Amino acid sequence: KKFKEEEKPAWAKKDIRDYSEADLERLLDQWEEDEEPLEADELPEHLRPQPKLDLSNLDSKNPEDLLKISKKGRTLMTFVSVTGNPTREEGDAITKLWQTSLWNNHIQAERYMTAPVNRVVLRLLCSCATKKMSVQAKIGPSILNADLSNLAEESQKLLDNGADYLHLDVMDGTFVPNLTFGHPMVKSLRNKIKTAFFETHMMVQNPEQWISPMADAGVNLYTFHIEPVEDVCKVSRLVQESGMKVGLAIKPGTEVKALEKYMSIADVVLVMTVEPGFGGQSFMADMMSKVEWLRESYPNLDIEVDGGVGPKTIECCAKAGANMIVSGTAVVGASDQRQVMKDMRDVVKSYLK
Ligand SMILES: O=C(CO)[C@H](O)[C@H](O)COP(=O)(O)O
Incomplete structure (x- = not known):
C-alpha cells in the first residue's frame, strides 16, 4: 500500500527481511x-452474477424444460431413475449412454450413482453456460525443447512462472518424423504434478490406440490430428467417454473446412503453424486465415x-482470434x-475484449 512516509505503521517501515509472521500476514x-x-x-462460476430463473411453470417431468432451464447458464442438479429394475452395471451403462448423448450436444453432465442402485443423480452443467463465458487467453508452453x-x-x-497449462508433444515416429514420449512418461509427470491442466498433442498415426x-x-485434453483418422466422430466420442476433452488438430496443408463437420464435438481446435515434428521452426503466418475463419464462425471456440x-x-x-x-x-x-x-x-487479452 502506498502510505505517506509519516503515516507508515511501524511494521511497514521495517526491512522486509526482518518481518515476523504477523507482519507478513x-x-x-x-x-x-x-x-x-x-x-x-473471470470469477469462478459460483461467484458469477447469475440470471434469474423462473421455476414456477416448470414441468419437472419434461426433460426439454429442464434443459431449457439449464441453458440459462446455471448448474442444475436433478434426480433421474432408470426403470425396469436394472442391475447397478446396467443402470451405469444406460445412464452413461445418456451422458454421452448430452455431451455430444455440448451439455456437460456429471453422474453420481446413489442408493438404491437404479437411481442416479445427474448434474447438468449446460454447454450454453460455457458458451456464454467469453474465451480466455491461455498460454501453454510446449516442453518439446526443454531438458526432458x-x-x-x-x-x-x-507453471510457477504462470503457465496456464502444459502442452505435451507426443510423437510416434510415423505420423511425424520424430519420436518423443508416451503415456508412461505423462503418468510419471502427473504423479509429480497433481493439479495442472495437461494437454497431449498426439502426433500419432493411430490416436484411438492411446486414449485409454x-x-x-x-x-x-486429448488433441489428435484428423488427417490419419477415418472416423473422427468415433474417436472423439471415445475421448469424451474416457473423461478427457477433445482437441482436433490440423496440419498446415489441411483445409480448415475439413473440421466443419466435427465442430459440435470439439472442445478445442488446434491450427498448426509449422509442419508438426520439431520445435524451433519458423511461424507460418499464412495459417492465420484459418484462425480468422474459425473465430468468425465459432466466436466461443x-x-x-x-x-x-x-x-x-x-x-x-x-x-486473427487465437x-x-x-x-x-x-x-x-x-x-x-x-x-x-x-x-x-x-496481447491475446487485448484482442479478446
Ligand atoms: O508441436 C510442436 C511441433 O510439432 C511443438 O509444440 C511446437 O513446435 C512448439 O515449439 P516452438 O514454439 O519451438 O515452435
Missing part, C-alpha cells in the same frame, strides 16, 4: 485489499495455435519465462 491482507476486482466473467531428463522440474518451473492409457495417465509462436508472432495470432497459445522455444529458453508468458497473454 498484514502485508498479505493489504495486497488482497488493493487487488483490482475481477471482471464478472528434468521434465518435472522444467514443467513445475513453467492417456486418460489413465491423467490427461485433461477455444482456438489454439502451435509452432513458432513467441513475442514476435503473438500479435498476428491474437489478431486464444490458446502454445509456445516452446520462446518460453522455455527465455531468461524471464514469467515476463514472456505475461506479455503474450496480455
